[in-house]
Amino acid sequence: MYQVLLGVLIIFTAALVAQTSGLYRTILLAAIGLTAGVVYQALMRSDSTTTGPFRRLAIRCAIAARRLLRKARSLIGEYLFPKFTPHFNQPREWQFRAVRLLFGAIGMIALLQFGASAWFWVPWVWAFLALHAKFQRLIQDSTEDGYRGMPHWLLATWIGAICTLLFLLFLANAFDQRVEVEPDSRLRSFENIAVFTIAALSSLAVSTTFWSLRDRSIPWVTLFVGLTVVAFGIAWTLACLSVTYVKPIFNGMPSDANLEAARKAELMKRAEWSKQPGWQTGDHRPLTIAVALSGGGYRAAMIHAGVLAALDEKCVPIRYLATVSGGSIIGAYYGLGYTPRLFKERLQRQQPGLPDEVLSNWRQIGNWSGQSISGETYASFFSRAFFGNKVLADTTTSPQLLVNASDLERPSNAREVFFKGRSAAFPQLDNTRIADIVAASGAFPGVFQPKNIAWPADDSGSGVTDRRLVDGGVVENLGYTGLEKFLNITERSDLAPKPDYLIISDASAEVVSGALPNTVSVWELLTRSQDIAYAFQDRLIHSLLSGEGPHGPLPKPLFVRAQEPDLSEALQTEWFPSTTVAEKIVGTKIAEEVTHYSTLLELSHDQVEKAFWLGHAIGAIRWHQIDQWRKSFTRSPACQD
Numbered sequence: 357m358y359q360v361l362l363g364v365l366i367i368f369t370a371a372l373v374a375q376t377s378g379l380y381r382t383i384l385l386a387a388i389g390l391t392a393g394v395v396y397q398a399l400m401r402s403d404s405t406t407t408g409p410f411r412r413l414a415i416r417c418a419i420a421a422r423r424l425l426r427k428a429r430s431l432i433g434e435y436l437f438p439k440f441t442p443h444f445n446q447p448r449e450w451q452f453r454a455v456r457l458l459f460g461a462i463g464m465i466a467l468l469q470f471g472a473s474a475w476f477w478v479p480w481v482w483a484f485l486a487l488h489a490k491f492q493r494l495i496q497d498s499t500e501d502g503y504r505g506m507p508h509w510l511l512a513t514w515i516g517a518i519c520t521l522l523f524l525l526f527l528a529n530a531f532d533q534r535v536e537v538e539p540d541s542r543l544r545s546f547e548n549i550a551v552f553t554i555a556a557l558s559s560l561a562v563s564t565t566f567w568s569l570r571d572r573s574i575p576w577v578t579l580f581v582g583l584t585v586v587a588f589g590i591a592w593t594l595a596c597l598s599v600t601y602v603k604p605i606f607n608g609m610p611s612d613a614n615l616e617a618a619r620k621a622e623l624m625k626r627a628e629w630s631k632q633p634g635w636q637t638g639d640h641r642p643l644t645i646a647v648a649l650s651g652g653g654y655r656a657a658m659i660h661a662g663v664l665a666a667l668d669e670k671c672v673p674i675r676y677l678a679t680v681s682g683g684s685i686i687g688a689y690y691g692l693g694y695t696p697r698l699f700k701e702r703l704q705r706q707q708p709g710l711p712d713e714v715l716s717n718w719r720q721i722g723n724w725s726g727q728s729i730s731g732e733t734y735a736s737f738f739s740r741a742f743f744g745n746k747v748l749a750d751t752t753t754s755p756q757l758l759v760n761a762s763d764l765e766r767p768s769n770a771r772e773v774f775f776k777g778r779s780a781a782f783p784q785l786d787n788t789r790i791a792d793i794v795a796a797s798g799a800f801p802g803v804f805q806p807k808n809i810a811w812p813a814d815d816s817g818s819g820v821t822d823r824r825l826v827d828g829g830v831v832e833n834l835g836y837t838g839l840e841k842f843l844n845i846t847e848r849s850d851l852a853p854k855p856d857y858l859i860i861s862d863a864s865a866e867v868v869s870g871a872l873p874n875t876v877s878v879w880e881l882l883t884r885s886q887d888i889a890y891a892f893q894d895r896l897i898h899s900l901l902s903g904e905g906p907h908g909p910l911p912k913p914l915f916v917r918a919q920e921p922d923l924s925e926a927l928q929t930e931w932f933p934s935t936t937v938a939e940k941i942v943g944t945k946i947a948e949e950v951t952h953y954s955t956l957l958e959l960s961h962d963q964v965e966k967a968f969w970l971g972h973a974i975g976a977i978r979w980h981q982i983d984q985w986r987k988s989f990t991r992s993p994a995c996q997d
Contacts, residue, residue: 473709475712491587512586515581516579516584519581564578603706627752630673630675632992632995638989644675645858646678647664648683648835649683653682653957654957658968659968662969666973675756681828685738689742692790702741710958713737738795745789747789748774748786759773759774759793759794760772761826764824771828777846781812798827800826809822836897836910860916865955866919919947926943928942
């Protein structure tokens, strides 16, 4: 019976191999498996003439295997687990403490510089210092407890040897990849020598540990490395668990059921605004208002949140909401039915969030193994922090959400826009998670990898392919072109009436000027170059759209931008009610500060407050122009109870 099971097992193994090796190899392996089963059964038959010699051969093989096993055990006992008295003298105490404090300080500074929250770096520092001290005591007590502590320091030693080996091999591989793109032949020769040298040194990590244990001495270097790596890894895992399971308990946000009820109620309230006489023409046609939210990271998201809050206070019925990059974060949140003030509260309570997600050890393992990329990490963060498992189908027409992204593989037609009902031939597109779409819209080139989104391979929708999408600002940072594309795709005026009024909330940053150091980091080079390109692009589009010429299917826009001359002048009479200083701060000073916030960094609690206030202030100022336009159609009040 077991021969049959063996043959079946081999056949299943062959079937698995067929997934990568093809049909012919599967047939070959299956034939070999069945043949082996038949031959073995024939040899074990009692009437077989070959039974005796076969059994004698099996006995000889078993005896040889036992001898090899005994030899291996003796070698393991001699080299891997030697029984000798290690001399962990007191003079070594200061080395242990120095390593512990040095790596603890370096780790804390690095985590703070990266932007990790206290929920991450505090558990990490505490656990690392405590575990390192505990392991030190276990090791030093190994000579006093009848060798019961021996496995601890031997395990740490071999972990240190293996980690040192892997680190040197990783370093050699990094040099080797650099050699391939180095144009200077002399540098290539030098780096080739460095690659071979580091690769050769990597073997010493294990061999020197063998030699030390053979000579009954302690390999201190690999022991210190192993202790530090073990304590580091356990502390890192505890910090990740703290962020994932402990932090959400104390964020103070309403329950999911309450949020869902509030979301549905907000959508119903917005749907009623367009039915009010204050937003209809004389023939009772609802006025169609489009709002575009520019990119600019969390700085833009919070300014836009303030603008949307100011419009909500006046019951402005937004029909279309076109978003780019940072504008897509608040735009998608608002489009699902949540309020701008709830977005502000959520961001303040869980800030920072993305650095903790990136630092997650399972995310890092996925990145190193190639199973996860930064775009997926970005989407996972948005899902956890804002959108959950909401999909495009959960959006409505109050407003119609239009998320802009850029397709790197289609440069001649790079602009892509996501909205509910985007593809009649591929309705599954409406089941795409909002978190994935927002991650694609904000995948800043150079910082995040492109985000893969499932897309119909052709117009018939018969096949599916992956489109690789990046930041929508690569094509245009205001969302204007995405709104145009939506109107061109959706030709039915009853489903997508052309806008009567267009508001563009532009939260682009002021370009930072200043001298560069002699050696410029890649990060600094990337951010300054992108800022200059985006600033020039915005000025060009702004000048074109502000002119009196034709604007295609869209009306001439009203810009809501703190740097506009009339808004800047009006902000001189607005005051920010600061809670940290005794006196109020004039609005122009707040605008100057907020517009210089980094696009790529999350905002502090105070920065969120200032950016939201600025957006609300300029939105309230612009309301007077919006109301003047509205009154050209109706004299009814904008909001009615």
